[in-house]
């Protein structure tokens with residue numbers, strides 16, 4: 252398996268000083284910035300759009316930006332996020348009428364593409380698009396809010412998706428999002444995840460470096 256990536260979710264960052272907060276979390280050792288886009292329609296919360304992504308780039312953030320679109324419909328936002336500096340764009344199958352077409356649209360705009368599965372979304376929607384996926388994101392909470400508890404049945408789902416990835420023979424990241432903390436990250440990695448979104452577990456701490464170091468220390472205990 253490839254190396255582990257830690258992706259702080261800016262949903263829990265300080266929006267009043269976002270550029271500085273993102274720069275600080277990257278300085279503390281984050282690999283990727285996770286950018287949660289919510290539309291108050293697909294999920295019951297409202298966050299930010301492509302202009303904020305562009306603002307982070309203009310501020311000087313060069314790290315990969317992983318845009319998680321919790322919106323419906325999804326297609327019309329893809330070109331503007333690609334232009335605003337997204338590297339990875341993921342969406343929920345429920346947000347697209349034509350999943351294959353939406354994946355291709357993301358790739359045509361030069362980004363890595365991924366599907367996001369909610370805790371109760373079955374795995375069969377992955378079956379005929381594995382060849383187009385760079386990332387599979389499993390939600391370990393119901394989307395909409397940070398600070399929720401990890402849903403334990405996600406561990407079995409991670410194992411099943413890891414088997415699918417191995418069977419595909421492709422290099423697909425398996426990302427997990429929701430309730431990820433230093434005290435459960437090793438178990439999540441042992442189940443087969445290799446990319447970890449954490450919002451409150453990092454941004455609620457005074458010392459981001461210590462929070463990320465604790466996660467990496469736990470990941471170092473996982474047998475690969």
Ligand SMILES: O=C(CO)[C@H](O)[C@H](O)COP(=O)(O)O
Nearest residue numbers: 260394395397398430450451
């Ligand atoms: O997508 C999300 C919510 O829809 C967030 O990324 C996720 O919940 C992370 O927050 P936390 O680590 O605090 O659980």
